Amino acid sequence: xxxxxxxxxxxxxxxxxxxxxxxxxxxxxxxxxxxxxxxxxxxxxxxxxxxxxxxxxxxxxxxxxxxxxxxxxxxxxxxxxxxxxxxxxxxxxxxxxxxxxxxxxxxxxxxxxxxxxxxxxxxxxxxxxxxxxxxxxxxxxxxxxxxx
Amino acid sequence: xxxxxxxxxxxxxxxxxxxxxxxxxxxxxxxxxxxxxxxxxxxxxxxxxxxxxxxxxxxxxxxxxxxxxxxxxxxxxxxxxxxxxxxxxxxxxxxxxxxxxxxxxxxxxxxxxxxxxxxxxxxxxxxxxxxxxxxxxxxxxxxxxxxx
Numbered sequence: 001x002x003x004x005x006x007x008x009x010x011x012x013x014x015x016x017x018x019x020x021x022x023x024x025x026x027x028x029x030x031x032x033x034x035x036x037x038x039x040x041x042x043x044x045x046x047x048x049x050x051x052x053x054x055x056x057x058x059x060x061x062x063x064x065x066x067x068x069x070x071x072x073x074x075x076x077x078x079x080x081x082x083x084x085x086x087x088x089x090x091x092x093x094x095x096x097x098x099x100x101x102x103x104x105x106x107x108x109x110x111x112x113x114x115x116x117x118x119x120x121x122x123x124x125x126x127x128x129x130x131x132x133x134x135x136x137x138x139x140x141x142x143x144x145x146x147x148x
Numbered sequence: 149x150x151x152x153x154x155x156x157x158x159x160x161x162x163x164x165x166x167x168x169x170x171x172x173x174x175x176x177x178x179x180x181x182x183x184x185x186x187x188x189x190x191x192x193x194x195x196x197x198x199x200x201x202x203x204x205x206x207x208x209x210x211x212x213x214x215x216x217x218x219x220x221x222x223x224x225x226x227x228x229x230x231x232x233x234x235x236x237x238x239x240x241x242x243x244x245x246x247x248x249x250x251x252x253x254x255x256x257x258x259x260x261x262x263x264x265x266x267x268x269x270x271x272x273x274x275x276x277x278x279x280x281x282x283x284x285x286x287x288x289x290x291x292x293x294x295x296x
Binding site: 002003004006033034037038039040041042044046064065067069071072077079082084086088089090091092093094095096100113115117118119120 | 150151154181185186187188194213217225236237238244265267
């Protein structure tokens, strides 16, 4: 196929996060590019963050590698050891299994956008700053295992 | 880890293509980001094409999905049914198994750059415009199976 017509792909603005953790991603708009283009070997999403929005709660994956490429605007990448500004063309990689949680957040006055991809198998993972884990069957639980 | 320091990653300018097919990729400079960052679930490369250079011979993969994100400059995406110009932020996806061969080439006067990723398992593939196949064990052969 020729280049992807992003405008033709639905933007999703939902989250499964329980309150109040859903509020931080309220300004996140996601286009899932893999199902739209027939890819099955990895997941690719196009993400727009409105000013103030986060990509996710700061998290890690036990079984899935992640890779991000900044497309436009400016985002702040936060990890255990601090923050890094990402601008168009900047890339970041998060190997599965590292418990150094990451997310990006838009602290600028303009929209920012990026591509993020994930591979491997969901075997669960954790959140660095809140009392939450995600499970291999895509549920959110407290760190003691009780459900939200 | 914070953003990837691209300058710290070696640029590779080699190809296994037999002559004369190697000439078209002589101006291709590749940084392999997955081994440099500890990713194993998919391959990610940063590629610079000098003016006149091709990303590859026009090809397809039988067992590997591919995805490309244009970072800078201008490239021409060529497929069976024609060409499309790609500029920064444009994306293209090639599901494994489609025999609609693809490549990008730099017909501009300036360098262009992109990120390309691949997943799945190499089970071989083909080339659209030349008498060549690649095999599951990474050899180049004629379409009748004889080696180069």
